Amino acid sequence: MFLGSEDATAPLPAARPRTAATRAARTGSTPTSRAGSAAHQTGGASDTRAGATATRAGATADARTAATSTRTGTTATREAASVDARTAASDTRTGATQIRAGGAPARTGVSPAVRASSSSRRPGRTSGAAASSGALAARRTAPVTPSAGVVAQGSAARFAERARAHRRLTQRRILIAAGAVVAVVGVAWLLFFSPVLALDATQVEVSGADSVVAMDQVQAVVDSRDGVPLPRVDTSALRSELLEVPGVRDATVTRQWPHGLSVALVAREPVAAVPEDADVVQSAEGTPAGAGFALVDEEGVQVGRADAPPEGLPVVAVPVGEERVLSAVLGVLEQLPPDLLAQVGEVAATTQDSVNFTLRDGATVEWGSDQESALKAAVLGALRAAPETAGAARYDVSAPTMPVVG
The missing domain is CATH 3.10.20.310 (membrane protein fhac)
Structure with a gap:
C-alpha cells in the first residue's frame, strides 16, 4: 500500500450543475446583454449597408451629373464654335467687300440676337459648365474695334501675299524668257557668224x-x-x-x-572629136574656139579641144547647127561595144535616122537610127566574123533582121 493512498481513494467532490447564472457570472454577460449586443451588431451592419448604398447612390448621381454637365459643356462648346465660325465668315466677307470697294476694313462683333440664342441654349447644371459658358459668352460679346480686327487684316495680308507671289512668278517667267533669247542668240552667232x-x-x-x-x-x-x-x-x-x-x-x-x-x-570623158566650125558643140565657158576639133562627151558637152583629132576618138561630121543630129550620133556611139567603138574612124549623119560610119579598115556601115542599137551591133559583129562576109566593103544593118552585105 502506497503512501497517500487514502487521498487517492477519497471520493471526488460532486460536480455542481452549470446554470445560466453561472455562465453569466463567468462571462460577465447575461442573455439580456447578449441580445442587446446582437441587436446592436445587427443595427450597425444595417447602418453600414445603408451608408454604402447611399454612398453608391450618391456616386452614381454625381457621375450622371458630371456626364450630363460634360455633354452640356461639349454641346455648348460646339455651338459656340459654330457661332464663332459663322461670325468669322461674315466678318471675312465684310472685310473682303470693303477691300474691293476701296474702303478700310471694318470689324464687327456678334449680334445680340446670336448671343442671346447661344446663351439660351447653354444649360448650366454645374458650376464648371456655367463658368465655361460665361467665359465663351464674355469672349463673344466683347466689343471688337477696327484696330483689333484679325480677320480683315488676315484677308488683306493674304491678298498682299498673293499679289507678291504673282509678281515673283511674273518676274521669274520674264527672266527665263530673257535667258532663252540670249541663249538662242548666242548659239546663232556661234554657228553662223563666228570664226569657230x-x-x-x-x-x-x-x-x-x-x-x-x-x-x-x-x-x-x-x-x-x-x-x-x-x-x-x-x-x-x-x-x-x-x-x-x-x-x-x-x-x-x-x-x-x-x-x-x-x-x-x-x-567628162570625151567620146568624139567634132570640127569646131560645125557650130554644134556646147562650148564650156573659158574654152577657146578655133579651127581645130572640140572634144565632146556623150552628152555633147565640150570637155576640151585639139588641133588634130586625138587617136582613138572618132571624128563626127554633121550639118552646121544641127544639135539634134549630133545627139543621135553620140547616142549610137554610146551604145557600141568597146571593141567595135575602137574600130570606128568617122561618123557622119544628115538626119537623125541616117547615121553611118566608116571603120578604120575602110568598110562603111549603114546604121540608120539609134533604135535597136544593141541588136545592130550584134549583127554587125557576126557579119564581120563570118568568113563569107568578113572582107565586105559595106554593111547595112539599118534593118537588123534583114542585113545587107556588099
Missing part, C-alpha cells in the same frame, strides 16, 4: 578630177567660200558652180566639220 566653224580652203578635199577637168577653176570656186562659217555654206550653189567648170560632169559637195569640205567630181 569657218571654212578653211586648205582643208577642202577634191577627188575624181581627170586631165580634162580645169582644176584651177575648181580651186577658184572653192576659194570664194574661204572664211565663211560652214553652216552658211550653200552646198547646192557650190555644186552648180562646179558643174560649169570644163570637164566636170557631176559633183557632190559635203561638209567636213569643223572647217572642211569634201568635193567628189565625175569628169
Whole structure:
C-alpha cells in the first residue's frame, strides 16, 4: 500500500450543475446583454449597408451629373464654335467687300440676337459648365474695334501675299524668257557668224578630177567660200558652180566639220572629136574656139579641144547647127561595144535616122537610127566574123533582121 493512498481513494467532490447564472457570472454577460449586443451588431451592419448604398447612390448621381454637365459643356462648346465660325465668315466677307470697294476694313462683333440664342441654349447644371459658358459668352460679346480686327487684316495680308507671289512668278517667267533669247542668240552667232566653224580652203578635199577637168577653176570656186562659217555654206550653189567648170560632169559637195569640205567630181570623158566650125558643140565657158576639133562627151558637152583629132576618138561630121543630129550620133556611139567603138574612124549623119560610119579598115556601115542599137551591133559583129562576109566593103544593118552585105 502506497503512501497517500487514502487521498487517492477519497471520493471526488460532486460536480455542481452549470446554470445560466453561472455562465453569466463567468462571462460577465447575461442573455439580456447578449441580445442587446446582437441587436446592436445587427443595427450597425444595417447602418453600414445603408451608408454604402447611399454612398453608391450618391456616386452614381454625381457621375450622371458630371456626364450630363460634360455633354452640356461639349454641346455648348460646339455651338459656340459654330457661332464663332459663322461670325468669322461674315466678318471675312465684310472685310473682303470693303477691300474691293476701296474702303478700310471694318470689324464687327456678334449680334445680340446670336448671343442671346447661344446663351439660351447653354444649360448650366454645374458650376464648371456655367463658368465655361460665361467665359465663351464674355469672349463673344466683347466689343471688337477696327484696330483689333484679325480677320480683315488676315484677308488683306493674304491678298498682299498673293499679289507678291504673282509678281515673283511674273518676274521669274520674264527672266527665263530673257535667258532663252540670249541663249538662242548666242548659239546663232556661234554657228553662223563666228570664226569657230569657218571654212578653211586648205582643208577642202577634191577627188575624181581627170586631165580634162580645169582644176584651177575648181580651186577658184572653192576659194570664194574661204572664211565663211560652214553652216552658211550653200552646198547646192557650190555644186552648180562646179558643174560649169570644163570637164566636170557631176559633183557632190559635203561638209567636213569643223572647217572642211569634201568635193567628189565625175569628169567628162570625151567620146568624139567634132570640127569646131560645125557650130554644134556646147562650148564650156573659158574654152577657146578655133579651127581645130572640140572634144565632146556623150552628152555633147565640150570637155576640151585639139588641133588634130586625138587617136582613138572618132571624128563626127554633121550639118552646121544641127544639135539634134549630133545627139543621135553620140547616142549610137554610146551604145557600141568597146571593141567595135575602137574600130570606128568617122561618123557622119544628115538626119537623125541616117547615121553611118566608116571603120578604120575602110568598110562603111549603114546604121540608120539609134533604135535597136544593141541588136545592130550584134549583127554587125557576126557579119564581120563570118568568113563569107568578113572582107565586105559595106554593111547595112539599118534593118537588123534583114542585113545587107556588099
